[in-house]
Amino acid sequence: MAPMIDDDFIGTLSDTEDIPDELQEAAVSAPTNAKRKRDDKKQNAMKKRKTATAAVSGEDERVDADDGEMLSDFEFDNSDRTGAMGDFDGWALEGDKADDGLAGMADIDAMVARRRGTTQKVENGVESDDSEDEDGSENEDESEEAGSDEDDDEDDDEANEADEDDAQDEEQVEEVSNSKDQDAGSDSGEDEEDAAEVAKRNAFFAPEDKTVVSTTDSSFTSMSLSRPILKGLSSVGFSSPTPIQAKAIPVALEGKDIVGGAVTGSGKTAAFMIPILERLLYRPKKVATIRVAVLMPTRELALQCLAVSKKLAAFTDITFGRAIGGLNSREQEKELKLRPDIVIATPGRFIDFMRNSSSFQVDKIEIMVLDEADRMLEDGFADELNEILNTIPKSRQTMLFSATMTSRIDDLVRVGLQRPVRLMVDAQKASASGLVQEFVRLRPGREKSRLGYLMHLCSEIHTNRVIIFFRQKKEAHRVRIIFALCGLKAAELHGSMSQEQRINAIESFRSGRASFLLATDLASRGLDIKGIDTVINYEAPQTHEIYLHRVGRTARAGRTGVSCTLAAEPDRKVIKAAVKAAKQHGASVRQRTVDPKDADTWQAKCDALADEVEDILREEKEEKVLAQTERTIARAENIEKYEDEIKSRPKKTWFESEKDKLAAKKRGAEQLNGPADAKREKKGKLSNKQKKKLQDRDERREGQTWKKGKDMRGLRSLPKDTKKKKKKSTK
Numbered sequence: 001m002a003p004m005i006d007d008d009f010i011g012t013l014s015d016t017e018d019i020p021d022e023l024q025e026a027a028v029s030a031p032t033n034a035k036r037k038r039d040d041k042k043q044n045a046m047k048k049r050k051t052a053t054a055a056v057s058g059e060d061e062r063v064d065a066d067d068g069e070m071l072s073d074f075e076f077d078n079s080d081r082t083g084a085m086g087d088f089d090g091w092a093l094e095g096d097k098a099d100d101g102l103a104g105m106a107d108i109d110a111m112v113a114r115r116r117g118t119t120q121k122v123e124n125g126v127e128s129d130d131s132e133d134e135d136g137s138e139n140e141d142e143s144e145e146a147g148s149d150e151d152d153d154e155d156d157d158e159a160n161e162a163d164e165d166d167a168q169d170e171e172q173v174e175e176v177s178n179s180k181d182q183d184a185g186s187d188s189g190e191d192e193e194d195a196a197e198v199a200k201r202n203a204f205f206a207p208e209d210k211t212v213v214s215t216t217d218s219s220f221t222s223m224s225l226s227r228p229i230l231k232g233l234s235s236v237g238f239s240s241p242t243p244i245q246a247k248a249i250p251v252a253l254e255g256k257d258i259v260g261g262a263v264t265g266s267g268k269t270a271a272f273m274i275p276i277l278e279r280l281l282y283r284p285k286k287v288a289t290i291r292v293a294v295l296m297p298t299r300e301l302a303l304q305c306l307a308v309s310k311k312l313a314a315f316t317d318i319t320f321g322r323a324i325g326g327l328n329s330r331e332q333e334k335e336l337k338l339r340p341d342i343v344i345a346t347p348g349r350f351i352d353f354m355r356n357s358s359s360f361q362v363d364k365i366e367i368m369v370l371d372e373a374d375r376m377l378e379d380g381f382a383d384e385l386n387e388i389l390n391t392i393p394k395s396r397q398t399m400l401f402s403a404t405m406t407s408r409i410d411d412l413v414r415v416g417l418q419r420p421v422r423l424m425v426d427a428q429k430a431s432a433s434g435l436v437q438e439f440v441r442l443r444p445g446r447e448k449s450r451l452g453y454l455m456h457l458c459s460e461i462h463t464n465r466v467i468i469f470f471r472q473k474k475e476a477h478r479v480r481i482i483f484a485l486c487g488l489k490a491a492e493l494h495g496s497m498s499q500e501q502r503i504n505a506i507e508s509f510r511s512g513r514a515s516f517l518l519a520t521d522l523a524s525r526g527l528d529i530k531g532i533d534t535v536i537n538y539e540a541p542q543t544h545e546i547y548l549h550r551v552g553r554t555a556r557a558g559r560t561g562v563s564c565t566l567a568a569e570p571d572r573k574v575i576k577a578a579v580k581a582a583k584q585h586g587a588s589v590r591q592r593t594v595d596p597k598d599a600d601t602w603q604a605k606c607d608a609l610a611d612e613v614e615d616i617l618r619e620e621k622e623e624k625v626l627a628q629t630e631r632t633i634a635r636a637e638n639i640e641k642y643e644d645e646i647k648s649r650p651k652k653t654w655f656e657s658e659k660d661k662l663a664a665k666k667r668g669a670e671q672l673n674g675p676a677d678a679k680r681e682k683k684g685k686l687s688n689k690q691k692k693k694l695q696d697r698d699e700r701r702e703g704q705t706w707k708k709g710k711d712m713r714g715l716r717s718l719p720k721d722t723k724k725k726k727k728k729s730t731k
């Protein structure tokens with residue numbers, strides 16, 4: 001039966017709830033940097049720019065940085081974007097081993113083709129290089145071989161980037177559904193901030209009215225940007241600044257610290273990169289120096305940022321280097337020896353170079369950017385971040401950006417911001433304006449057919465340019481096999497894949513060879529892939545923030561897109577928060593009705609494939625073991641061949657022991673999943689809020705009925721017969 005869109009969707013997942021009228025298809029609607037050392041030339045250039053900006057904007061036009069208002073008059077120009085950023089053409093992998101094949105997907109496709117006895121031609125597959133994933137441990141000495149082994153992509157910081165994925169994986173899932181997501185529903189964080197927090201904030205941030213220039217009528221030319229920068233902008237098709245760019249660029253050009261937030265896909269990358277490039281044009285050029293460090297939480301994001309930045313800098317002499325995990329360190333070390341102006345990095349590899357590469361000097365860094373800053377400030381990255389912050393100069397400009405930027409002062413204080421300017425363009429927890437959020441409700445007892453629902457959606461409704469998010473990489477992989485067995489072209493992306501496979505997977509999806517990308521939250525932040533039509537949440541994520549990042553992979557840069565979330569009992573809290581926020585911001589929310597028979601038919605098909613899936617998993621494991629053995633032999637041969645060179649190198653040091661790393665990982669998981677039971681015991685007395693949380697969790701564990709929250713109480717104005725019908729259906 002054809003699926004239906006039910007426009008009067010409600011956020012509640014309980015069958016006893018009434019459908020609200022109001023949820024019917026919304027049809028949507030610092031002081032100057034005197035302390036900091038700047039050379040005279042730069043200061044003068046800055047002053048000139050400042051005067052020009054002020055002249056253009058005028059005092060009266062200043063906009064309150066915190067007004068949370070969307071600048072409705074801004075529209076992305078998507079009419080003619082040929083040659084623009086849409087044509088992302090690579091990962092700047094010169095020198096790194098990058099395969100054009102369909103790694104990660106080709107293996108499965110080949111196996112399925114063999115099993116089906118077809119002659120399906122499968123492009124060359126690349127074996128998974130996930131040795132560290134098999135035993136779950138990294139060997140610090142492994143990187144010793146980097147010099148002699150081109151393939152040695154697994155480095156010490158593998159763990160950091162993998163954490164992004166692992167933290168949301170495996171055994172934590174149950175915890176997740178029972179603890180942290182309760183926060184998502186409650187108005188924690190910003191909403192609950194008290195007067196003390198407001199006072200702290202006022203003291204911490206620079207007074208807004210003095211520091212923020214107007215964004216109305218702003219254009220790149222009115223920002224007094226230099227010709228090479230303007231040429232770069234026009235070459236990528238950026239004709240006018242997005243709201244966050246209009247706000248951030250003038251402030252950043254003045255050298256001020258920034259805490260910036262704007263919805264996903266609103267151009268935050270260029271918001272920090274344009275002023276950096278402009279400022280670097282005025283750098284002293286006699287001695288090459290690393291002046292800028294941009295830190296990102298995942299390797300893919302770092303590579304993407306590098307590609308975008310290089311395009312923007314195409315008409316300048318500004319140079320770039322990488323310190324990105326998972327890629328050949330020797331190549332990166334070579335680049336860093338030349339002291340590029342800007343280094344784009346993931347924290348683990350950055351620290352590795354900081355400690356072990358004499359050519360990597362960070363003592364002249366003048367600007368540091370933390371992209372996806374709220375993620376970087378989480379416990380999982382705390383040790384790395386502290387190590388970096390303690391090493392690079394304190395007298396730097398620091399910029400933090402994220403679509404879900406935290407304003408919790410305690411989090412921000414440790415970054416060493418100096419009277420930062422707070423630039424929040426969109427209302428907190430808003431989604432992109434072109435996004436339609438669909439929910440497919442799985443009634444109690446229907447969860448066992450979750451996969452059936454997904455298969456139905458992907459074969460009948462959302463059939464192309466779809467990214468599907470999973471909580472567990474194992475599940476993403478299993479479903480990827482089922483997709484292959486059912487003839488759906490898919491790629492997968494998660495932390496159990498080698499970096500090369502990860503990049504190839506993204507590329508095969510980007511190029512359209514794969515219609516579906518099955519990913520974990522490794523891909524939830526920042527990835528800018530043009531033309532993603534739909535984001536499907538196979539399960540709701542742990543938090544509302546992650547939900548916003550996930551659904552933000554579509555409807556980017558003024559485009560439209562759909563998110564579709566399978567909503568069962570365990571997903572309830574996050575969905576409740578998502579619907580509530582969507583309601584508040586006038587976003588489009590609707591329910592998609594899928595005939596249970598369709599889902600059951602697909603579920604039966606999938607169940608019937610179980611043995612075959614097991615066989616493929618076994619076969620895959622055997623191939624992995626074989627590949628692993630071959631790698632071990634090759635490694636041993638390499639060690640023998642390059643023994644002298646390896647022994648002559650100083651032993652690498654790492655700032656954390658394995659134990660510390662594990663502890664950090666645990667802290668990260670705890671932060672993600674909420675306080676562990678142990679914490680509860682240790683603390684002794686619990687606050688009422690904690691008690692309520694635990695009680696809610698226990699109730700849910702026992703499968704008791706969910707109580708309506710505040711935001712759901714308003715859902716009463718349904719026509720009577722609809723109410724009756726609903727009640728009946730629950731009996």
Ligand SMILES: Nc1ncnc2c1ncn2[C@@H]1O[C@H](COP(=O)(O)OP(=O)(O)OP(=O)(O)O)[C@@H](O)[C@H]1O
Pocket residue numbers: 076077085086237238239240241242245262263264265266267268269270402403525526527528552556557
């Ligand atoms: N001024 C502009 N004009 C037109 N397009 C732009 C402009 N600035 C950025 N874009 C495009 O908008 C898209 C999103 O940009 P970007 O990836 O920087 O978003 P973001 O805000 O960092 O998103 P996320 O929060 O998901 O990381 C990119 O494809 C980029 O090319």
